[in-house]
Amino acid sequence: AIERARLSNAAVVLGTATPSLEAWQRAQTGLYDLVSLPERVAGGRTPEMVLVDLTVEERRKGFTYLSDPLKAAMEETFRRNGQVILFLNRRGWATVLLCHTCRTSLKCPRCEVSLTLHRRVNRVLCHYCGHEEAPPAACPDCSTRLRPLGFGTEKVEDEVRRVFSGVNVARMDSDTMSARGAHATVLDAFAAGDVHVLVGTQMIAKGLDFPNALLVGVICGDSALFLPDYRAAERTFQLVAQVAGRTGRGPKGGRVVVQAYDPQHNAIRMGISQDFVAFSRGELKQRAELGYPPFGRLVRVVVQGKDLDEVRARGRELGERLMGRAVRQPAKPIVTESLLPGMEVLAEPVVKPGAGQIAGVVLLGPAPAPIPRIDERHRWHLVAKCETDAAVDEVLSRLRGQVAPKKDLRVLVDVDPLSML
Structure with missing residues (x-):
């Protein structure tokens, strides 16, 4: 959209309560104009926030994934004739x-x-x-x-039915929403008050406006927080903040209960209070120290194939090409990046000075991808951390001609990847 606007000399409006850190940094440095909306829609009151430590709750006899504080909040909501939204970004039982x-x-x-x-x-x-x-x-x-x-959304639905007999429960995830019109049917029933509890994945996290939804419960707020992806904290903040915004939109106010195994993590604490500025301050500091976007750019190369030895060899061959053809032996680990566990930096003494390294590039890998095999295809990946656009261009130049399928191997190149999995 931004490139199309540049070509057409048009304006672009990026509107969200949870901007990406890249867009936010560009606004802070003056590349984008920032327009803030400090008040809630229709002047709604800020919801009451409750954090629940699941490591403590799990020690209680008979614990299920509806903690005592969440069940108490649900009971009070039903007494007030309110409705409940329960969020868990994981389907199944x-x-x-x-x-x-x-x-x-x-x-x-x-x-x-x-x-x-x-x-x-x-x-x-x-x-x-x-x-x-x-x-x-x-x-x-x-x-x-x-x-x-x-546990997944199916188990949460069953538990709600067991604990609160007589309560009408609906579930929204890709398992239940495959039929045409299913999405609108459930939302219409919730809007009419025929459904008391709506359980769902990220499809209920944003864009819903139900004034009588007096309680939002996040079943496991940090379920994706510890994935080997430098954006994991940012995505966790966004989901928690977006779900928290589904309540408190009417005159009755609202309450948010977030269950988490690490409830003091910044992504959880700032997400539940919807304080993006405070979250971005800490997250950008960490990104700057490690050279991750928006303070650098990434090029991710994924090698896929059915023969593990061939995939591994091709990954090392591409690593040698990017860091200099003098490299012919498997690299020894020198540094392990905290935001990408398991990926190792190829640097001296593996690569000799003058062997053709690209200025301003640090190569992570090659190493097995976080999901090492999908659909019978083994996966290895490399990530080039680039300080400048020129470094990105040089990385792509060295990869040119190397990504064509070779036997049963595929090489995928992703510039500025949104996922590291």
């Missing part, structure tokens, strides 16, 4: 089927991920490649009973 004897989980045969139990359809599904099968009666390795662990 159980995220892992674990054998307690051999300590293994049921994994997708095509991917390096656990299968998710969907109880209503009695299937275990892979959310990456789409593989599905009937849940096994016992562990395939030792015949011990498999124990379901973890």
